[in-house]
Amino acid sequence: MxxxxxxxxxxxxxxxxxxxxxxxxxxxxxxxxxxxxxxxxxxxxxxxxxxxxxxFKAPPTSSDPIQIGDVARQLPITEKRVIIKPSDIATQETSDSLKEEVSMKKIKDQLAEGFEGLLKQGVMSLEGSEDWLQITLGSEVLFSKGSSSPTRAAENIIADVAMVLGNYNNPIQIEGHTDNVPIFNKEFRSNWELSAARAASVVRQLQDEGLDPKRLAAVGYGEFQPLYDNRGADREKNRRVVLLISRSALTREALNNVRSQQP
Incomplete structure (x- = not known):
């Protein structure tokens, strides 16, 4: 095949x-x-x-055209700036001061009436001047020795003070003072720290009681602003907390307004 x-x-x-x-x-x-x-x-x-x-066919919204380039730099500035003269500020502050002096008197009268007992005991003192109202409280009433935590009695006193000051807008500076006895514990290493912490503690409670924190300031002076000789028998009276209430409530606000208007 x-x-x-x-x-x-x-x-x-x-x-x-x-x-x-x-x-x-x-x-x-x-x-x-x-x-x-x-x-x-x-x-x-x-x-x-x-x-x-x-x-492109719409009518112009301004009678003056917008210039571009070097021509625009030669045009006069038409924007009006608000200029506050020093005399105007002085006049305004003078009128405000007259109103605030009445408020300061009201604050002093209310505090004197509400804390009559503490004033008589010498635990609290109340002093006034043209510019300040000063409330002084002994540290032994507010704090335990070497501590910045307020006692129960201190909380009640500060709450009552806040109730009065809450009706006004005056700035308040809280100062902490000590004597010259050295302190050194786990919490504080110097009287500077202790005095500042005590002032801050009062500020914190005033804020908790409803006061505007913008009104408050805390300052610690340690033993360097004594009322009595730190070598004498009245040395313990230098341990205190002071509330300074300013008469010129609008001073800082007025200065800020002036600065904002400056070019």
Missing amino acids: ARKRVKIKGPSHERWLISYADFMTLMFALFVVLYGISSVNEGKYKILASSLIGV
Whole structure:
């Protein structure tokens, strides 16, 4: 039986059709993308065109055109600035002071009436001047020895003081004072720290009682502002907390207003 011969095919000469088809497909996709990019939305174009026409044809809102460049620098400044003269400030503060002097008298009368017992016992003293009203409290009533935590009696006293001072807007500075007996414990290493902490403790309670913290300030003087000789028998009386109430409640606010108006 004769065997069939297998015909061996030669190399194909039609492979270029595959590359050609791929190339044509890519070209078609490219032209589709270019057409999509070049097409314009007529509706949006009309809206944009009408908006631009309205802007350029609208009447000017100012009689003086806005200059650009060096010309603008030569134009006079038309902005009006509020200038406060020192004489105006003095007049305003004088009228405010007359009103505040009445308030200071009210504060002093209310405190004297509410703390009559403590004043008679000498635990509290109340002094007044043209510029300040001073409330002095002995530290032995407010704090335990070497501590800045107020006692129960101190909390009641400070709450009553806050009830009176809460009706006014005068600034209040709380000062802490000690004697010259050295202190060194786990909490405080010097009388400076103790006096400042006691003043801050009173400030914190006054704020908790509802006083505006912007009115309050805490200062510690240590033993360096004594009322009595720290070498004498009355040395313990130097341990005290002082509340200084200012007569000029609007002084700082007036100065801030002047600074804000300066160029």
